Amino acid sequence: MRKKIVAANWKMNLDLTEGAELVNDIFNGSPQLTEHKIVVIAPPFIHLTHTGAQLVGMNHVHLGAQNCYSEASGAYTGEISAAMLKSAEVEYVIIGHSERREYFHEDDAMLAKKVNLALANGLKVIFCCGEPLAIRDANDQNAYVESQLIAGLFHLPVTALTDITIAYEPIWAIGTGRTATSAQAQDMHAHIRTVLGNKYGDTVAADTSILYGGSCKPSNAAELFACPDVDGGLIGGASLKAAEFLGIVAAMSNA
Ligand code: 13P
Secondary structure, three states, X not given: OOOEEEEXXXXXXOOHHHHHHHHHHHHHOOOOOEOOEEEEEEOOHHHHHHHHHHHOOOOOEEEEEOOOOOOOOOOOOOOOOHHHHHHOOOOEEEEOOHHHHHHOOOOHHHHHHHHHHHHHXXXXXXXXXXXXXXXXXXXXXHHHHHHHHHHXXXXXXXXXXXXXXXXXXXXXXXXXXXXXXXHHHHHHHHHHHHHXXXXXXXXXXHHOOEEEOOOOOHHHHHHHXXXXXXXXXXXXXXXOOHHHHHXXXXXXXXX
């Protein structure tokens, strides 16, 4: 049975005090979670040990990181390895976010290396895909996203797929206030599941969680999460305010 997941991607926001307050407020909001309806919180690296300590005893809330480096160790000033994340008790790592692809020039080959290192170190991967507006306008989004999945993931053996979650984040919907319609999200998520099924079989496809990201908020989360192939969300801006984030988590809990 695949999990429903609401994951918070704080991006480069919140200092240590603000982050601790936010986690505290989320805890006090008593989100209704189960083994199959979980939350992941991915703060900036500097928060990880502190946030991790706060999450001890919070059932079904897991620690995530926003990135890791594509080499195992060595002279890469400023970078953080998958093994370091594992040693900090991180469980999930986001790989391939469009902001990493665009601003930090992370290409498919680099992302595939990151995926390999993350899995080799026992982390679960939230692998991001999604098309820019020009591709959507040309109605080429299905082929574009399929090529991202092939390049980033399809070298993996089938056994690795249990540790992969996919996040579909159309770039034109990230931070813009313009959400994909639930029909657009469902169409793409169904396409992603078909692509996974063609490569890895129907069971893997049915068991893989596929999250939607891009201007997801309490007012649209319920409709998005009601789609049969939308298994939750990867949340940016609305994950920075406890009330909004809890509203989105409640939409998952009720889905
Ligand atoms: P917003 O929710 O701010 O649109 O960001 C989505 C996102 O990029 C999450 O990774």
